[in-house]
Amino acid sequence: MPNPMLTIAVRAARAAGNLISRNLGQGTFAVEEKAKNDLVTDIDKECERTVASILLKAYRDHSILGEENQVQGNKDSEYKWIIDPIDGTTNFVKGIPHSSVSIALQHKGITTVGVVYDPIANELFTAARGEGAYMNGHRIRVSSLQSLDSAIVCTAFPVRYRERMNDYLPLFAKLINNCADVRRTGCASLDLCYTACGRFDAYLEQGLKPWDFSAGELIVREAGGVATDFMGTPNFTRTGNIVVGNPYLVQALLNKVCDPQNLAGTLR
Ligand code: IPD
Ligand code: CA
Ligand code: CA
Numbered sequence: 436m437p438n439p440m441l442t443i444a445v446r447a448a449r450a451a452g453n454l455i456s457r458n459l460g461q462g463t464f465a466v467e468e469k470a471k472n473d474l475v476t477d478i479d480k481e482c483e484r485t486v487a488s489i490l491l492k493a494y495r496d497h498s499i500l501g502e503e504n505q506v507q508g509n510k511d512s513e514y515k516w517i518i519d520p521i522d523g524t525t526n527f528v529k530g531i532p533h534s535s536v537s538i539a540l541q542h543k544g545i546t547t548v549g550v551v552y553d554p555i556a557n558e559l560f561t562a563a564r565g566e567g568a569y570m571n572g573h574r575i576r577v578s579s580l581q582s583l584d585s586a587i588v589c590t591a592f593p594v595r596y597r598e599r600m601n602d603y604l605p606l607f608a609k610l611i612n613n614c615a616d617v618r619r620t621g622c623a624s625l626d627l628c629y630t631a632c633g634r635f636d637a638y639l640e641q642g643l644k645p646w647d648f649s650a651g652e653l654i655v656r657e658a659g660g661v662a663t664d665f666m667g668t669p670n671f672t673r674t675g676n677i678v679v680g681n682p683y684l685v686q687a688l689l690n691k692v693c694d695p696q697n698l699a700g701t702l703r
Pocket of ligand 3: 519523
């Protein structure tokens with residue numbers, strides 16, 4: 436039986452995805468810098484309003500947490516939709532075809548539905564709690580690799596928190612020394628989904644926000660992966676410091692790269 440909330444989330448993600456693909460590379464939208472290295476365009480706001488209006492049309496009593504704060508819904512609801520209307524805004528602004536719409540639903544704080552849609556590649560990643568993870572309707576699984584030295588690991592750099600760079604760079608050096616190669620794509624939700632389907636063997640990033648990781652983290656777990664913070668605890672939901680992959684690779688990353696005993700302050 437199709438999950439009705441997942442069906443609505445997919446409809447909303449596709450509608451916003453159409454806006455992204457129609458506007459990509461057109462250069463006709465306004466761009467603002469919300470904070471240093473943190474962009475927002477008119478299209479981000481329009482995507483968020485589009486997603487929220489489809490969700491609220493179906494579930495008018497639910498609450499909405501959107502990155503661009505366009506719509507709030509009923510703040511007292513047990514159901515909260517978490518939306519990143521364009522994840523990968525910098526890619527979108529530069530005309531780099533790698534962005535997504537990310538939508539998660541939490542019920543009493545537990546993520547129950549996750550949808551990440553890449554409108555350029557037309558790849559739809561979905562999961563409902565306990566029901567597995569899918570890409571375009573086909574079941575996906577995390578990589579089965581057990582050793583870090585042949586792993587392709589995705590990461591990112593703390594460009595919005597330059598003061599964290601000195602803490603991060605030693606970790607990055609250990610990452611390069613311990614795995615086969617690294618990637619940085621500029622779209623955290625797709626980094627999570629690429630890990631869920633085994634394109635990346637693992638992924639770690641610090642300082643993510645709930646709209647960046649909520650949908651993708653459920654998709655990774657439903658694909659057989661695990662998610663922890665850099666200390667090996669579930670605290671990533673608070674800090675946004677996240678490590679994902681199959682259990683062997685996450686353990687190897689914690690042991691050889693994160694080194695929880697000696698982890699620098701901002702990475703804890
Ligand atoms: C960003 C992207 C990027 C990640 C940043 C996010 P935005 O989201 O996901 O890959 O490194 O941490 O904030 O601003 O494009 O929605
Ligand atoms: Ca984002
Ligand atoms: Ca965004």
